[in-house]
Amino acid sequence: MAFLNSRTREKIIKNMFFGIALACIITLGLITLFLFMEGVPIFDLVSVKDFVFGMYWYPTSDPPDFGIFPLIVGSIFVTILSATISIPLGVMSALYLAEIAKPKMREIVKPIVELIASLPSVVIGFFGMVIVAPFLQEVFDIPTGLNMFNAALMLAFMSIPTICSISEDAIYSVPNALREASLGLGATKLETIIRVILPASISGVSTAVILGMSRAIGETMVVLMVAGGAAALPHSLFDPVRPMPASIAAEMAEAPFRGDHYHALFATGVVLFIFTFFFNIIADMIAHKYKQTGDATL
Amino acid sequence: GKLVIKGSTTVLPIAQKVGEAFMKQNPDVELSISGGGSGNGIKAIIDGTTDIADASRFIKDKEVKLAIEKGSYPVPFRVAYDCIVPIVHPSNNVKDLSLDQLKGIYKGEIKNWKEVGGPDLKIVVVSRDTSSGTYEVWEGKVMNKERVAPSALIQASNGAVAQAVAGNKYAIGYIGLGYMNSEVKAVSANGVVGSKETTLNGAFPISRPLFMFTQGWPEGDTVNFLNFVLHPEKGQKLVEEAGYVPLY
Amino acid sequence: MTEPMKVSSKNLDFFYGPSQALYDVNLDFEQNKVTALIGPSGCGKSTFLRCINRMNDLIPIARVQGDLRIDDVDIYSPEVDVVDLRSRVGMVFQKPNPFPKTIFENVAYGLRVKGVRNKAYIASQVEKSLESAALFDEVKDRLHDSALGLSGGQQQRLCIARALAVEPEVLLMDEPASALDPVATQKIEELILQLKTTYTIIIVTHNMQQAARVSDVTAFFFMGKLIEADATETLFTKPRKQQTSDYITGRFG
Amino acid sequence: MTEPMKVSSKNLDFFYGPSQALYDVNLDFEQNKVTALIGPSGCGKSTFLRCINRMNDLIPIARVQGDLRIDDVDIYSPEVDVVDLRSRVGMVFQKPNPFPKTIFENVAYGLRVKGVRNKAYIASQVEKSLESAALFDEVKDRLHDSALGLSGGQQQRLCIARALAVEPEVLLMDEPASALDPVATQKIEELILQLKTTYTIIIVTHNMQQAARVSDVTAFFFMGKLIEADATETLFTKPRKQQTSDYITGRFG
Amino acid sequence: MLNLQTESINLKQDSRFGKNGAPQGTPKSRRRLYQSIVFNLLRAAALVNGAALAIILWFMLARGWRAINWEFLTTAPYDSMTKGGILPCIVGTLCLGLGAMVVAFPIGVASAIYLNEYARPGKVLRIIRLGINNLAGVPSVVFGLFGLAFFVIYLEMGVSLLAGALTLAAMSLPVIIGASEEALKSVPDTYREASLGLGATKWQTIYRVVLPAAMPGILTGGILGLSRAAGELAPVMFTAAVYFAPKLPSSPFSEVMTLPYHIYVLATAGTEIEATRPLQYGSALVLIVLVLGMNLAAIIYRARLRNRLS
């Protein structure tokens, strides 16, 4: 009887932990539920197509226009632009850390990368606004320093740590046997990196890149403070844009409760959520495939 | 007691200035002031989550209906006037613009300063967030319900607009009277210079009253606060200090 | 000695940080002979082997002292190019470690990194190497499949082919058959006997029978010291040192 | 057999997922005897040992078939409580693994998890166990220091004391001295000889001299099969099977 | 000398394969040049990161330190926030961060225990992991929307410390789970086996052996979670932060000022943007010191831990 008791107790404890472990799923479920609940009513007013592809965002006019295409384009452009900066820098830094840096150097640089990751985004946004923007405006003689380029620069800075540290893990975990095999055949270190290490760690590196971009597309404060906020398609690098998170953050407080504007902002949140959700699923799929086939995949 | 004030970012500086002075006189009052916009304030009044709602526009019919359904009766108090002044870079020689010209510029139809008698320079349009009360007034009184071109630079506050125009010789913007400074140049509208007098006598075409709403007739700290705001020697002095046009 | 020595070490000391792994090793390797290094685990066999192609350079704390020559050139002198050295001294590792590439690309790898572009030459070289490694017939129909699909023994022969493709002079093998089953092991041993006509081969093994079967000369290491080196026949039948005879009769290790 | 068998396995098969690690093992262990399990690496010694206290339950893919009894009770029957079983069958591991706690707390651990609260009893039990493990004199002045400060040999004796404190009947030891130096090893061996008056001991060792020194019975495993089990003296001098004699003369492994 | 050697060898090999003039590869010097160019590029990339961090810190420090004094840290702002300090912001930020940890830490650690100690590989585990990964990827502003719709409106908490802390807790959950799992994984299995071998139940093993051994790592995760929560703004913008509330929060239902929000409103929507610049820099510097300080502490602590274990 006493045995049974202890066994039952263990079962209860296990189930309790299981229950708690579901917290993440539940939270995710609630997020999805409430996002959709508050966002979907806008589609009584505009069709999904008009919402997503509409060119005009005049939520407070009479009659209003709820087209978030410029916002989506703003988000995508800013993300791509920042990726063109952050991917090379992040992956190259990762290569440096994993393959070239002396252990001592690695010990110093890795924490620095982690520190960058922990800088509050509002500080980076603030920096972009008060230091970088006037600088850009002066150097390039443009109407405003708060623009796509500035935002991309700041976003790149924010996503580099993600890209760098995840790729570094992937690169570092390439088995030494492959490194030795290549060097033993008379390859230089660089040739080894390019022909063996990178191909072998490509899935880890791509996961890193996707997660980095996911971070950039969802980042709020930086684009809110730095992107300039014009809800129009940009024609040049230095045009202001209004990415989705910026629009939500700037307008939510002003939108009358459960009004059309409010619902439209939630619907924008849904679109943003779907974007990042796809990024994460892809990253997860790559990471999963990578795990199954072991450390030596092509 | 606790006193929560929410709403219009335009009224926010008034609420804050007056609130600080009010707290000095009534140290036991725990004051919380937030912006959030006129709509947000009125929503909070309807929900009963705030004591006072600031608004830079009058309550809408829809909102009144909603309030009555929930059994609350918002009471408006006019606390100040605001006038919105077009501004340009000090180096710009343009002195006056008609409302039609302003509308043309903001619609994106007038693209060069020389079309309105200025230098041969491209016009860079600076505007406010579409969801600000200030923008709503601009849209209503200048644009006649037509829209500001989406390519306009968007700034989040009056101060930011002033800054943007001060640093850019192509730019035009609009700000509340309280934000005027020497780094920007005010332009008269339809020949009328924006000032306290032209606002009060109604000559300046782009002006509006500012409100505070309460839920039902105010009592306790709330009524004390509103009396303080409306007091010609106390609140209204601070309104003027904040750069707005006092009621009297 | 009058014969030309391909590889020769004189007073070689080796350190991992503060701890010494090799003590004053003097050992010469004849051209076109197979030399086996034997000894208990941790005695420094691998360390010594990896000195010969300077693979130990990769270990930050490693330090080498003394004289190690190939064709009478000190390979630790500053003028020597490590990359070049390693393409002259091929290496095969304990666990087969093919690249996650096709079979063809594995063998072509050494040529490609050298910058060779000539496709016909590469193809012929790949085929020749695979033939030398006694693997060509088994894989000729799937040269462009992933090398990871090969069996362990095939993978190890692929690694040998890969090493041969860059035409090394010396071939180092660190327990090349220890991860393989008996049949695969036999194939590798046969291969070694074939290859010695062309290469100078140095092989580390913990299997004394294997040493006896494949090598001409055997060197016995113990605790970082070279105890004894002699013709394999002699060493196994008439060891001069007590430690050697203890080891080969299985008294310790 | 007429004598009572403490532990007995009948037709025991064991699988890690699809691969079988033990084949039809039939082996009995007498009370108050030391039985040594020997055999080359990977032959299944540890696997068999860990069947006896059901430590293999922790491996998700593990599966057991057949009959394993302690005091004639099938320990794999559903009524048996694993937790209780494990406190009756103590285990000592290859590498000393004291908890990062004080010496006292390490030994008291088994009692505490059983729910014993009586401080005096715990203290006396700790002292007794440390004495049985021949460690008390060395540590009596620092019972409340961290166990991680002990030497390897002391740590291993501490682990034995920790196992003894819960008063098990059977003591399983998986290469308990393989991580220790000769002096510490000797201490452990002496300890085993002392302990066998009270416990039934099963010890895995790769050191045949050790098996010869400490055990009454030796069982030889090869490739998952029990080849031969006999009195230690007999097995080492007159093995019945060729494989056994090959192994003990060092012909392979 | 060595070159000579190589040439003679080439000749020999050619004769061996009966092939004349094997194609010459890229010259050694060129290969080495490429390598040094690329390696310097990689080094430069790493340097750029460090330099960017240094530039940001330098600007904040150079322009912010003057604003910081005792009064700045211990008083509330006044005169339309052009004067005074940021005490309510610091307190609000810390309250939000700690509140989030009070909720997220136990849940996160318990989830990690389930994942690392109890769960067997399979569909359920994969789904939970997918959930965690996706939660980690949800944009912070979406957390804000969720907090607004769920805590503020649906659960009727109003804009309050509580709603903000819960929103932040949801956001930090994946961070804490990740760190805790890492810490649990680093506890050697031999501890678990030893404990189980002594007749301890699984829970006893976890509670008495595994958790104490993993605790430092888990706490490091907690600190990281706290610092992340303290620096975030988007999730609390609609759920907890207000423009001006000079008195310190008195209950979980108080609205609070927070450092990030303070920086944001002063810099973008304030009435006196230029006049309050020094205060903005000062606040930013305080926030940086707060957040980086916590991170640095965690990093150093973890490094020490690693050294001790190895």
Ligand SMILES: Nc1ncnc2c1ncn2[C@@H]1O[C@H](COP(=O)(O)OP(=O)(O)OP(=O)(O)O)[C@@H](O)[C@H]1O
């Ligand atoms: N990277 C390293 N850092 C520090 N010490 C090392 C390193 N590699 C090997 N050693 C030490 O150097 C000594 C010799 O090691 P080595 O690998 O050469 O032995 P071995 O004879 O090849 O043994 P085995 O038969 O087990 O492969 C050992 O004591 C080993 O612990």
Ligand SMILES: Nc1ncnc2c1ncn2[C@@H]1O[C@H](COP(=O)(O)OP(=O)(O)OP(=O)(O)O)[C@@H](O)[C@H]1O
């Ligand atoms: N957790 C596991 N999962 C899968 N296979 C395992 C596992 N543990 C052991 N094996 C396999 O089971 C077989 C027997 O292993 P076991 O550990 O029992 O051998 P052993 O006799 O103790 O060897 P050693 O002397 O090296 O400790 C080996 O082939 C081993 O690879």
Ligand SMILES: [Mg+2]
């Ligand atoms: Mg070795």
Ligand SMILES: [Mg+2]
């Ligand atoms: Mg074992």
Ligand SMILES: O=P([O-])([O-])[O-]
């Ligand atoms: O905040 P508003 O006054 O612009 O609504």
